[in-house]
Amino acid sequence: MRKSEIVFDDKDLPLREDVSLLGRMVGEMLREQEGEDFYAAVERARKAAIARREGTPASDDLVPLLAGLPAEDAMQLVRAFASYFQVVNLAERTHRIRRRRDYQRDHSEPQRRGIHDAIRQLAIDGMTLREMEQYLSRLLYEPVFTAHPTEATRRTLLEKQQLISRNLIRRFDPSRTPQEENALLAQMSAEITSAWQTLEHPGAGMTVRDERENVLFFLTDVIYRVIPPFYEAVEDALVRVYGPEAESVRVPLMIRFASWVGGDMDGNPNVGAGTIRATLAEQRRQIISCYAREIATLSRRLSQSVERVGINSEIIARVDEYDDLFPETAAAVHLRHGDMYYRRLLRLIGARLTATLGEEETGYDNAREFFDDIRMIARSLRDNGGQHAGLFVVRRLLRRVETFGFHMATLDVRQDALVHRSVIGAGLGRDDWLELDAAERTRILQASWDTPPTDLSDNQEACDTLAVFRAIADSQAFYGDNAIGPYIISMTQGADDVLSVMLLARWAGLEDAEDRLNLDIAPLLETVDDLRSGPQIFASLLDDPRYRRHLENRQSRQIVMVGYSDSNKDSGIAAARAALRSGQEALVKVMQRAGVELTFFHGRGGTISRGGGKVHRAVLAAPKGTVNGRLRVTEQGEIINAKFGLRGIALRILEQAVSATALATKLPAATPPPELEADEIMALVARVGRETYRGLVYDNPDLVRYFRQATPIDVIERMQIGSRPASRRSGDGIENLRAIPWVFAWTQSRLVLTGWYGVGMGLEAAETEYGLERLQDLAREWPFFANLLDDVEMVLAKGDMEIAAHYSQLAGEEVRYLYDQISASFARTVAVVLRISGEEQLLSAQPVLQRSIRLRNPYTDPMSLIQVDLLRRWRLGGRKDEQLLDALFASVRGIAQALQNTG
Known part of the structure; x- marks a missing residue:
């Protein structure tokens, strides 16, 4: 199909205009930064690629045009096309925000797959307001960010992308003046140019600290901002569907966040007890710092004087109490602010947050105490004419504290079952442990529960493994139970792999005085054979009295992680999908018979072959009983940026996930x-x-x-x-x-x-x-x-x-x-x-997706052909030419930008 034959609907014409605008900006930047000759070379490659796709006589020009380029020229050419795709990706995401706003302005129909649409469907199905209120309390969506980057964009470049997108959004305003328009264009051009001048990836390899910084960027800069608007959207939808009576409904917590960064040891020697401690400490520092900044803003906004409006007595009592705790802060309050009790209390709360960061005695013991202070202010505002004088922003802070606590995101811990087997074998003094079958290992484990391990002080693997369990116990004691998520066992193949984790935790001293283990254990079923064996594994575990008691102590709840990547790599997409479906159905039956509530944790990646695609549709198509009000799913690699890089997109993603969970639980997919x-x-x-x-x-x-x-x-x-x-x-x-x-x-x-x-x-x-x-x-x-x-x-x-x-x-x-x-x-x-x-x-x-792929292909082809030529030359030189390798790195990143779904 010729480029001229690709059609845009009227609703998508603004996207076409944005792409044209940003494309021109990239072209102008290339002219300015690299010169007219370089820009002409880019244009020749672009036009030859389009001609090749359209089958014109010039279609054979592209390959010779790109062959044999010096490494530096090849890299710059690839970077030029990659820069184009970066702005195109931004334009497409920004257009999704534009379309969402169009729906919000048009009250005739709710946007499909949104929270309003889901609540309306459930109401049509007969759910009353009171039933809805109870039903929402069952729902929990928990995205889990993982360090599996196929795209690791530097934080500074992510910030530039956000700025460009925000300026595109500002251009939605039809009342902007020519001067304002010029300023917006100048700012976008500046970001595009400075991005070109920025090294995309530093020479040193990524560390766990770098990965942590990457994930925390999305949590603090995007997700922190959109949590309150999500709940406000739910409240608005309830009123639209059920009427004014719904204004009294208290919407419960429905979203939490988790991470593997710093806790995923599977095949990564750089992760262990030290990174678990460091990650939780940094998450705590960052989230409390976010609260402190918000408290400072609130203290400036809540300027009410008791001479003008009343306040609840508990506010005065708390100010008096905190004045004694923080005399320096109390003394710093200007005399003119003496009657501004909200401002005084908020500044004192800020001082207590600072003390919390410093682990001082006057700090908060937990997030609940901080939440109670903020809720006290909300009560006083509500009782004293503050409904439109600060209550809205205070309620937003409450939503954030409720969601993030003092830990920000739950940290999951993961390790390969083979590591556990090795340590258990050493601890039991069994050199033949790995040669035994799963059933025999299970029998020995059950008989060895009260047998202390052999001296493992000279076994580094064992010391590292037990140190992890001690770090888990210490973290739960200091940060709270929600700081640590499930302990995930990769490559689980038998009941012995689960019992091994319990025994290792016992050896490390995690059990309390009544032999209770405060830790969820989640087997990861990865291959097709493992998925098929899942029901048998749990039938064996449920027959074990010790494991049954453990589940009872965990409120009879079990998490099972199912892997989409390795099952696909093992057997192909059709067999993997079939095994995932049948395996989940069989596990549900086993757990239902045992009276155990089952939560599936979906190990999805970015690409279709690793479980990617439209999660909303996948959830709605899930077998009956497999969703059960809870959706826990990994978000990996470039998908984190695609879903959570812009606030408007992140909000839409949260709505889609929660609405799909709500509908799939109550209205499961039809059976053929x-x-x-x-x-x-x-x-x-x-x-x-x-x-x-x-x-x-x-x-x-x-x-x-x-x-x-x-x-x-x-x-x-x-x-x-x-x-x-x-x-x-x-x-x-x-x-x-x-x-x-x-x-x-x-x-x-x-x-x-x-x-x-x-x-x-x-x-x-x-x-x-x-x-x-x-x-x-x-x-x-x-x-x-x-x-x-x-x-x-x-x-x-x-x-x-x-x-x-x-x-x-x-x-x-x-x-x-x-x-x-x-x-x-x-x-x-x-x-x-x-x-x-x-x-x-x-x-x-799917004409929108079809159009997007067709428009992208001519711009992707030059990068692919350059990559082929570079690979040939690099390999012929024995893979020693560092300049060619750097150009190849650029080509991999550029093609990833173009295709969006990569690894």
Whole structure:
């Protein structure tokens, strides 16, 4: 399709204008900073790329134009295109904010997938206001930020992106003057230029401290701001649906945040007891500092004098009490402010927060005490004419304290089950521990509960592991129970892996006097086989009296984490999705019989093949009983910035997640009628898909060589984006490589193999056995099946076999045949997906996404072709040329910006 044939709806014309504006700014910046010759080179590449896509006679010009460029020129060219994508991504996100505002101005219909829409649907289903009030108290959405960055943008660049977006939003105002418009444009141009002059990534590798700073940026600069507006949106929706009576409803806490940064030890030797302590200390410092700044602002705003308006007596009593605690602060209050009791109290509260940061005796013991002080002010304002004189901003602070406490985000802890087995074996004096099967290890653990461990002081792994459990206990004592989240066991394969954690905690002294363990233990089921074994693992655990008592002490609640990345890497997307669905359904039945409340923790990544995509749709399509009012899900890599980088987008994401949780719990997805034989069809698609996928990935020895040669995996492994190594264990095998670089590399080469391979063969087999019409009916009647097809269709639309063909030339002739095999399978998969959808082109039913991909492709192609050329030259030189490697790093980042979904 020609660029001129791509159509924008009227509602999207402002997006087109923003993209054009920002694109011109990037062009002007390149002219100014790099000169006319460089700008002309960028334009030649851009026009040649567009001509190639449109099939004009000039379409063969692009490859020779980009071949053999000096490393510095290649890097600058890639940076130029990446700069364009940075502003395009901002424009698209800002347009989403614009569209949300359009909906908010139009009261005729609530925005789909928003909180107003969800409350209205539940009311239509018959839920009364009082039932709604009780129902909301069941809901909890908990996004968990993880340090799996495939994109680690520096904080200073994130701040520049925010400033550009805010200026785009200011341009929504039609009353702005020409002078104001010029000022906005000048500010945006300045940010674009200074971003060009900023090194995107420092030379040193990322540390845990860097990752912590990255996550805290989003928590303090974005999420902290949007929490009160979220609850205000819920309150507004209740009034709109139920009328004035709903004004009295107290909307309960429905969102909490968690993080893995500083607590995820799985394969990362840089994380341990020290980072757990340091992370919680820094989170505490940052959130209390946020409160202190807000308290200072409130003290200036709440200027009420007792000569003019009354105040509650408890305010006066608290001021007198705090005057004694903080005499210097009390003495510093100007005589003219003596009758301003709110101002006086707020300044004294600020002094107590400072004392809290310094861990002084006069500080707050916990966030509850601070919350009570602020709530006291809210009561007094409400009782004394302050409804429109400060109560609104005080209530906003209360919402933040309720959400973040003094810990800001719960810190999860994660470790590989193999580490626990190793330490347990040493502690029990069993050199054969790893050779025993899971059932035998379980039996021995049950019999060894009261046996003290052998002397482990010379075993560094054991000392480090036990130190982590002690850090957990100390952190709970100092920061409160909410500071530490579940202890997650990676690669759980048996009940012994869960009992091992309990025994290690016992050895470290975590149990109280009554042998109770104040810690949730969450097995992580990652592979398809592990997901299938989940019900058996928990049946065994529930038969263990000690574990049953542990669950009773945890209010009969169990968290189970399910992994989307490794199950996909293990068996392909169709088999992974089927195993996740059936595994969750089976676990629900086991837990319901035992009277245990089950919460699934979804380990989703950014890409479709790692569980990404539209979470709202996935939640609504979840099997009955698997949501149960709670949604806990990881947010990884570039997705954190995409979802939580701008306040307007973050607010929309929170609304979508909570509304999906509310609807999926009360109105679960429809089950397809039995005559469609949905389970049988999905089982066939999954089985054939798995056989096809594993036949290529694990059974064909040439695949590893092709992967290593025809993708930039060797560059990705050297990028040091995160603090964690790219492989779990040594060795070049696919089994040892983490899912993130595995997906990242295939995405960069435009094959995006992990998001579709095997599905086409599975669908063809089902079409042969059940007929096309049956599959079409199933796509209409079963949200789970429709979601799978939609996700695969999006991945196929992002794939590009022509560009992938250039990468295939990097592979040796003896393995290059694999490209032909993969390309042929790609074409067959596209064909069968289109037959089921009844469309002529991919994404015809999603025109906005289709348009976005088509507009991006011509600007992505030059970066891909430069990357291929750089890879060839770098490898021919023995991978020693640092300038070529730096240019390759820039190309990986640029393509990631262009495709948005990476690893």
